[in-house]
Amino acid sequence: MKPGSASEKNGRASLSRHRSVWEMRSDGWIGLVDDLSRLAILPPEHPERERRLAHVRAIVEQLAPVESYWAFPGGRVFSELAQWIERDELARAHQAARRIHRVLAARTYRHDVNTLDSDNELPSQIETDSERQAQLARPYFEVLIVDEMSASEEDALRRRVQRKRNAEDDFIFDVVVVPSFEDALIATLVNFNLQAVVIRHGFPFRSVNHNDMLRRFLDGMDEGIEKMAEFERGPLLGRQIAQIRPELDLYLVTDVNVEAIAAQVGEVFKRIFFGEEDHIELYSSIMKGVGERHRTPFFNALRDYAKQPTGVFHALPLARGKSIMNSNWIGDLAQFYGMNLFMAETSATSGGLDSLLDPVGPLKTAQEYAARAFGARRTYFATNGTSTCNKIVVQALVRPDDIVLVDRNCHKSHHYGLVLAGAQVAYLDSYPLDQYSMYGAVPIRHIKQTLLDFRRAGTLDRVRMVLLTNCTFDGIVYDVERVMMECLAIKPDLVFLWDEAWFAFARCHPIYRQRTGMASAARLCETLKDPAYAKRHAAFSEGFDWDDEQRVLDTRLLPDPAKTRVRVYATHSTHKTLTALRQGSMIHVWDQDFKDKAEEAFHEAYMTHTSTSPNYQILASLDVGRRQVELEGYELIQRQLELAMSLREQVLHHPLLKRYFRFLRVSDVVPTEYRESGVESYYNDENGWNNLEAAWRTDEFALDPTRATLTIGATGMDGDTFKNKELMDRYGIQINKTSRNTVLFMTNIGTTRSAVAYLIEVLVKIARDVDQRISDMSAIERRIHEKRVRSLTLEQPPLPDFSSFHFAFRGRSVEGRAGTRDGDIRSAFFLSYDDANCEYIDMAEAAKAIQAGRDLVSALFVIPYPPGFPILVPGQVISAEILQFMAALDVREIHGFRPELGFRIFNDAALSRAAQATAARAALALSGRAAQPQEKDGEIKAAATTTPAEAARASSTTRSEE
Template structure:
């Protein structure tokens, strides 16, 4: 790896300009292509010699990078060097061009491109990639070998494995070899093509590759103690660490130790152990078998088979087999638009031939088990009517009437309705406010602990059932899930956690993101609490906190008792929002130690309650296929998604005109300093370039999801809703979901392309140029009007109101001062119209009533959109701050509010009657 100390300064760009090594790799190859074409076209002489030096410098810069890839890899670089040294510049330029085309188009994954021998093949043929060819090509992947081989041995191994290929193999792979433990970790985090790792017994620990941008990948395992591993344990320990950072990969261990020595040892979870393996066919078959296990889609395959069977339809569903469309004279265009396969695959769940979602025993059951493996859960359940339903299922299964549930107040409305259905007594938790942008952040851990300790002091901890939080929030605030669960379990050892990961399903497949997901954290905590090391640490901690009052406990890092703690976590995910699935395709993931003993029956009842008896099979199939995709290429797609978002951040922040009107909100803008132990301010800034985000994700109380880019538009004199609809959508066809009064949210996903990002930047530049032109041509009065709009959107913003309180009529009559309220009681009381009054919010009559001593209590959920969170819930006392906020927002729609009637509140008589009955 001599290239690790090459002359990168001769390459075009500074390493600090690149967010990732993948971007650096792409840039270096593009530079080499440009230089190679100029070398070929320049006559011999000084100018050509300078270009040859640049080409040599770029090849040296690429050497430490290509060491981790099979294509073009070190073989490709060797061939290029050979052509350059013999001054065959046309052949050199031709081969570079072929390689770059293959890398950009991905064509090397679909057909073999020989880089070891320069030939006269037409390079254009290698980029022709018709849809049909791509569909029928065998999927390509790479296998990482960790072994200290010579170049000749490595080539012999590569050719031996290639000789094992058979015509009926489902997949094609190439081998890439690295010589050390650290190189293996860099490879699996850098090379997204790797699907299998074969670890031999003869390799060193340290990498000789000192390229800083590659060494940064080792930060991903910085919490591991790797310095004192005995050499004989390198193999099993490497298997274990790889399974931690990329759990979807298959690992194989080849050892020279005897069966007796290795039997019963922890081998890091490798798929299979070979002893002095020289049988390449056996290894080849096991590699293919491992990938095929992830490639299988039980339900999608069964559905395809069903669609090919000749059947007679004598059940409800005229559209089944497309009969009602084919025979129609008026709706045949529907068949033309959708194609016939979707109708051939339509059937009734009760007609036989396929599995039932409500009682799965066949391919749906297998598909759900595969999803559980992929997402790291103990059980996974599919849903075909969205995460709103998933949330209600979990709440109904866990919560009984009278149970106390701690709920993030600005969570999705399905949770609030779930509380009504479950009959929970709700303690609403306030998130930290971001008043400058008319949005909330997330709930501080101190607030959660305060409420739990408060309920404990009141003797109500036994009634506390669940903590419900949104992770990540719509705006991208991500909790430190491990710390929240651990400290809450220290107070309430059997607390159930429902993490709404509607917008976070992709997080499982990025090592940085995974550590803040519910299922990963649950598994980590289960393992931790079983260990003797934890028990020793707990005994010390127990003595340390003995006698501390609640105020001291709030600021102390708490640890749960290993003899009492029960890890009980649920995650609901909108697969369709961030991964591949048809709309409303969602999943419920479960890691609950008490699921089988306490919850399973109730869960299935709740599942039956909310799940249709006629689920959409196409949605189920898409969930199955989406799972296959993320197990095999989720790592790559999430990596590219983050890179696209980071590129967007840099492009807007560094553009002088864009930064005049649009400001990308940084980490420091979205997360107060007190919650950022790492001290990170931004992911990119002009002064320092890129900041490594790993430390922030590993330790901070809150982090910011980089794939969400929130842009403040107030300086453009436009509110978020106007910018979204009248500018982005109407003029440019750009769709976004979320706005606040003065911000818009751009979300990247696994389908976001570089072209999409480029188009967005072009649009923003055009909008900024139009604003510049309008200001130049405006009159003094128009300029003042613009400045007033900007001031109104950037300075004169109402403070965000906290949750006021539940009215006493809906609170406990036990004399305690805890804040829980009976949401269900208030909700159903409002069904009686005779117990309700209406007040307009604009004429001041509500303030007059408040000043006269009347408590005005909301009968329903009041949700201004934007920002989209409930500022009032049934039974909540209305405050003047809430009224001021509603008026200042000047929103176009308020869910739950009828302008023609006014704000609906309970009558004084109804409240007095309730208080009498307490």
């Protein structure tokens, strides 16, 4: 076949549709086996033969460089297969390709090193318990060797590694040899089996592979590396691999001054060896390094405890399963769960176990391993979900009257945590997406403006924390490092709490990782220590007018490295996106001042909110989930990402589905002004994933592609109906996020291609049903349906911004009456406990009262589901816009609102008393005296007298200034 022939071009075109090299590899082997099976029986003169042979050669051309980055089948074996095809030994090639594909699909190469040596038919999966136990008992991994080697040298190396295998080894590994700097980076990104990299002395920069799909991994590579001396490339390669996949163990083998190199880059490499003098030690080091990540100290301790004979003479009749085994009626519980669950049930903290509240043994070690895995300085486990984690962090860091900047649409646990902490809350508004009845995220400009407002008011010193959700339920992700840098430029001691409940998985993937709280904190710390940054900051600050607020807002700010402290906390719902039992969560800390300013308070808050009887099974699952993150997290997240993109592409191109459904793209949920890259869709056939990577590097907000929001308004069904009556009741598909005209599908590490196929099948069935219903409608029914569709697609109620806190709940922020946004939700929250302070008002009466000029102030959190954010918080003024939004909602579930009664609001007498207390505090503060208001029986007693008229005037003045 001549290069560039029509047949070859067609073959390449059929492969170019793949979204990733992994999908291409999988489908390539399927196509190769299929074509070879047909070619093996076609006569030479058959007209279809040349076309299929051209397609086979195109597949081989695509697969050859990819297979060179895996130990199985490996470049040498694949090269032999390609030679059989070129020699027209197609029957032999088909048999070999079929066997290789079966081994790859079954992954039997992971526990049987001789899978290609037998002539027997291979099973399509691991079918026997012994085979499965072999794989579990001795997990398999691959080691990347970066060195120029001949084929014979590579074979000799592989034989040497195999000879070192011992039946007592905990793992087995094979080697992959690549000859260049570029090949090493590609292999690191392509090969999921890698657990260690050995970088040898001296190798070229350029790869000889020119596969377009593989070259995309190298976009942005610094061409200057090619001019470096070969002995300098090893340490640089190690640093780059550590940034891409920090979980890998790196080893350097060099022939130059090993001591000097160890001093310079020792923190990157696990060990540095001189030449070949310690090849036995290198083998042992590799095994030990993987063993450290594989070790699960608490899970192992709990498993060992379950095997011990124990007499229980304290709490928990369920311990050791005794209350079940002695029962005539509840034996089915053990049958359902299995006895190991109950054998491990205990309230003991001895016998090899540990205390969550004061860990000194395996739990302490497990949390240290988790900190390593997630890039934190310290990590704490929680068994009460991220709701508890959020309250712990807030209580530990926020004191009464501290001001906290909070995304109004954050999880309700933050609102309640701030009530308990007694914070002054300044709610931030996310940009609205009215057409989809959802919010995006809080623009950095809005956060900066809020900080400047406090500076102008003279209360910036009281601003303690910025609390944001990353990523949001709908998948909007912040540029975390930029947010922190610009905020710290205005107030260098700010604390950041990033609620990453839905983003725990992000650590595993290089694209996601850069926008996590912990990775950004580490990077920011390194930046601030860099002398080059100090010079950059000096140039920036010279002549910069900090009093020019417009310039401050329009400029990308740089914090002062001499003053800035990096204090970052992140909370993870590990159970939501990684492997852990429900309520298993973690708190990650990167706080330079933790020891001096937070440790004692943190431990007290942890004691306050953590159960003294934590569930050990949850803790063990967190330990095992951490192991999975370090050993196969990258593979699982990449697969999750690909399945999400596959789902999106199927709906986009299906002729029936695209009539009623559409998955939102980044351009739909991130407005143009926040997309510096200009990228509208993260994937296309021309650029592959490059759009995704470019946008995540530069844009203020990015979209997590694994959050697939489907618009359904064209069906005439709202989100709640679609979720419950169609997806759940009819087809058993579970989701938990809807808006008025959208439903959210999330892929996760447990999602399979079969699950995605089933979802597509269900969507097709629903679309056909809708099609059939519309075709059967009468003219009147059709007009009703069209009106419903128009309402869902074109007539969405505008999402209301946060109105304001009533003057009565402005607390100390009324000092100077400078129009800051903060309020005291704690006093409002507890004031509502006394029914004498409250009344109810329905929607119609509320509208008339607002029009007449009365201040209606909510006594409760009011949260419609969907969209699931608080429309009102205690102490907030009910605005006409909020009423309009509430009236337009067609959802059944609204927490804090009783349809038969209406809104629970504060009556005028309660507001008057509260306003008097607030005005008194303001007066005393302005005169330099301290006020001490007292609370009794839900009524706030003022320390000084202010008439209701004066309070009303003060309230009016404050709102007008806002």
